[in-house]
Amino acid sequence: MKTLILTTGLALALSATSAFAAGHCAADKTLTDGKITFATGNPAYYPWVMDDAPESGKGFEAAVAYAVAEEMGFAADDVVWVRSSFDEAIQPGVKNFDLNMQQYSITPERDEVVDFSSPYYAAPMAVLAGPNVIETAPTLEALKALKWGAVGTTTAVTVLTDAVQPTSDLLLYGDNADVNAAIQANQIDAALYDLPTALYLSAVVIEGSKVIGQFDASASGDGDEFGMLMEDGNPLKTCVDEALAALTESGKLGAIEAEWLQQTTGVPLVK
Amino acid sequence: MRMQTTGGKTRRQLYEDRLRRRSLLIAGGSTALVILAIFILVPMAPGWEKVQKSFFNKEVFLKTFPKLLDAFLLDVAIFAWCAPLIAILGLAVALMRDVRAPALFPLRIFGALYTDIFRGVPVVLTVYLIGFGIPGLGLPRPWNSPYIWGSLALILTYSAYVAEIFRSGITSVHQSQRAAAQSLGLAERDVMLFVVLPQAIRRVVPAQMNMLIALQKDVALLSFIGPVEIFRQAGVFKSLLANFTPYVGAAVIFLCVTIPATRYADYLMNKQNRERS
Numbered sequence: 001m002k003t004l005i006l007t008t009g010l011a012l013a014l015s016a017t018s019a020f021a022a023g024h025c026a027a028d029k030t031l032t033d034g035k036i037t038f039a040t041g042n043p044a045y046y047p048w049v050m051d052d053a054p055e056s057g058k059g060f061e062a063a064v065a066y067a068v069a070e071e072m073g074f075a076a077d078d079v080v081w082v083r084s085s086f087d088e089a090i091q092p093g094v095k096n097f098d099l100n101m102q103q104y105s106i107t108p109e110r111d112e113v114v115d116f117s118s119p120y121y122a123a124p125m126a127v128l129a130g131p132n133v134i135e136t137a138p139t140l141e142a143l144k145a146l147k148w149g150a151v152g153t154t155t156a157v158t159v160l161t162d163a164v165q166p167t168s169d170l171l172l173y174g175d176n177a178d179v180n181a182a183i184q185a186n187q188i189d190a191a192l193y194d195l196p197t198a199l200y201l202s203a204v205v206i207e208g209s210k211v212i213g214q215f216d217a218s219a220s221g222d223g224d225e226f227g228m229l230m231e232d233g234n235p236l237k238t239c240v241d242e243a244l245a246a247l248t249e250s251g252k253l254g255a256i257e258a259e260w261l262q263q264t265t266g267v268p269l270v271k
Numbered sequence: 272m273r274m275q276t277t278g279g280k281t282r283r284q285l286y287e288d289r290l291r292r293r294s295l296l297i298a299g300g301s302t303a304l305v306i307l308a309i310f311i312l313v314p315m316a317p318g319w320e321k322v323q324k325s326f327f328n329k330e331v332f333l334k335t336f337p338k339l340l341d342a343f344l345l346d347v348a349i350f351a352w353c354a355p356l357i358a359i360l361g362l363a364v365a366l367m368r369d370v371r372a373p374a375l376f377p378l379r380i381f382g383a384l385y386t387d388i389f390r391g392v393p394v395v396l397t398v399y400l401i402g403f404g405i406p407g408l409g410l411p412r413p414w415n416s417p418y419i420w421g422s423l424a425l426i427l428t429y430s431a432y433v434a435e436i437f438r439s440g441i442t443s444v445h446q447s448q449r450a451a452a453q454s455l456g457l458a459e460r461d462v463m464l465f466v467v468l469p470q471a472i473r474r475v476v477p478a479q480m481n482m483l484i485a486l487q488k489d490v491a492l493l494s495f496i497g498p499v500e501i502f503r504q505a506g507v508f509k510s511l512l513a514n515f516t517p518y519v520g521a522a523v524i525f526l527c528v529t530i531p532a533t534r535y536a537d538y539l540m541n542k543q544n545r546e547r548s
Contacts, residue, residue: 152503153510171417171497172507178403182497185406187417 025239026072030098035078038065039097042083047199047264048103054081060260061101064120067252068099068228071243089229090114098236100229103196116227117240120253123224124217125159126198126267129190130183131208136190138213138268140164147171149179149188156192159215164192180206194224199265213270214262324514331516335508339520342504346490349422349500353490354483356426361433366463368434369441382434389431394492398424402496421493429486436478440471477543480536484529501525 030036040061043052049059057066057076069079082097089100092113099117106116127143129136136142143164150156152172160170171188173179179191183206193201195214202209228240247253262269280288313319367382389397401424406415444467452462494503501521508517 149497152499152507157507158511170499172494172499172503173497174495178495181403181407182417185403185415186409186412187403187406187415187497 025242026074026236029234029236029239031096032080034074035080036069036072036074037080037082037096037098038069039082039084039089039095039100039102041086041102044083044102047260048101050264058260060121060256061103063256063260064247064253065099065101067247067256068120068240068243071246072239092232095231098230098234099240101226102229103226104229105224106227110229114232115230115234115237117230117237118244119225119227120244121226121257121261122217123194123196123226124214125156125192126195126214127190127212127270128183128193128198128202128206129210129212130186130188130206132186133189134208134210134212136212138270140270143190143213143270146189147187149173149182149191151175151179160192163215176201183209195261195265195267196224199267211265211267214267215270326515326519328514328516331508331512331514332520335505335512335517336520338508339501339504339517339524342499342501343521343524345498345500346487349418349425349490349493349498350487353422353425353429354486357429357433357482357486358479360426360430362437364430364434365437365441368438369463371459386431386434389428390435392428394425394428394489395495397428398492398495400424401427402493417493417497421496421498425486425489425493429482429489433479433482436475436482437471439478440475441467443474444470474543477536477540480532480539484532484536487528487532488525 026036027033038054040049040054044054044059044061045052047059048061050056050062051058054062054065057063066076066079070076084095084097084100084102086102089095089097089102090104090110090113101120104110104116106119110116127138129146133146136146140163144166146166147168148160148164148166149171150160150173152174157170157172160166171182173182176193176197179188180201182188183191190212195211198211202211230236230240244253261267314323364382364385367378368386370378398421402417402421405420406417448466448470449462452466453459457465491500491502494500494506499507501524505517505521509515
């Protein structure tokens with residue numbers, strides 16, 4: 001018991017400087033004074049929130065939420081969770097949360113009715129391998145030899161022609177459904193998607209397929225970026241952006257991403 | 272004896288020359304006016320600069336044009352192997368619809384059904400259905416290639432149209448010619464081969480030229496099932512550069528091929544009309 005108090009005290013003391021400065025920033029700006037309210041989906045999904053229990057801090061978005069709260073000077077106990085539907089949160093109006101995390105892509109249209117924090121995640125490109133090639137190693141060398149397909153209007157094309165440089169001709173399609181049909185017809189071995197789409201397609205749509213690798217997010221350029229959603233004109237925005245910037249700089253955000261989106265999903269980085 | 276001539280021309284000829292000059296002047300003047308209106312009035316429109324930037328951007332054009340030309344080679348290749356097969360299959364279906372022996376009636380029904388179905392179904396659907404459907408049955412590589420099955424879709428669709436044109440040519444050869452040939456002792460087969468077909472094919476050449484031009488453009492439909500031909504390549508550039516100029520580049524390349532082809536078809540048609548009259 002004594003050691004517990006001691007370590008807690010020590011942790012508090014260590015984080016006191018940054019917590020004080022940032023805590024000042026968020027003061028009086030949250031729904032309930034001294035607490036910060038996060039919203040997530042109902043239910044919330046793997047790998048964003050594990051077991052639909054964000055309070056555990058497990059899962060990528062849950063972990064980011066606790067890290068941001070800590071950075072802004074809130075203890076883990078001061079984090080309150082509520083649930084919201086996806087659509088309800090993007091509507092204009094008063095919110096029952098301070099921040100909402102459900103893989104909201106930042107778009108200019110949405111930005112007009114609600115506010116977004118700076119992105120906490122940029123969806124990287126990922127390799128969706130068809131049933132015959134799921135054993136392919138996640139190396140550029142091995143990926144070169146595959147027969148590739150992609151949606152012609154996405155940045156996947158640039159990643160393929162610049163980074164992968166496959167030995168056989170690329171096949172390009174109009175939309176996801178056509179790419180999937182080509183994988184199922186065994187006309188292509190693999191396709192390049194953003195990671196969330198790839199995970200969804202391999203789990204639900206294309207039987208026997210597997211996401212075998214993901215590219216460094218910085219390589220894909222202007223991919224999908226997820227931001228924390230808040231009420232339009234929320235004064236908390238600057239604090240959240242500062243906290244996210246600090247987390248990015250310290251490498252903590254990268255570590256959370258590696259833990260929950262690379263190790264947990266088992267999708268290794270392509271080397 | 273010649274009267275009132277100037278430079279060897281009669282008064283009538285002089286009058287006609289004057290008339291010709293006058294109509295030439297009027298035609299030239301009105302054309303110049305229209306061109307002036309286009310080149311002066313359109314750029315005066317308030318949105319012209321934006322339109323020019325996104326549709327007629329010189330930089331983008333020069334940057335993408337070489338790659339578009341490369342991609343166009345694929346169109347030419349697909350066209351080159353499809354066209355002869357379409358001609359052969361089209362002729363076969365046309366002949367099928369013309370068999371007269373009662374025992375071969377099923378062939379006639381098949382020919383009619385074939386043309387009805389493949390002319391009625393949208394080309395895109397045929398391309399999808401055959402391009403994804405047949406390889407989806409589990410063919411091994413390289414026999415599931417979208418090039419093979421996409422081309423087959425084009426061949427099936429176009430030969431249905433071409434067959435109908437051939438058939439119109441065959442029926443346009445008067446029945447009396449068949450009777451005459453038969454009375455000379457030619458077999459049914461030889462009548463078709465030496466009397467009917469040579470005339471029929473010659474008569475429908477201009478109409479078939481139009482089919483060739485249409486095919487040249489529809490080759491782009493193969494891009495739906497994967498091949499990166501000029502249309503898809505232009506689409507990729509469009510998304511990449513957020514600019515529509517690559518499509519204009521593709522159109523220029525297509526026009527370079529289709530305009531001479533169309534003019535040639537016109538020439539053939541006129542020549543034929545002159546010969547007939």
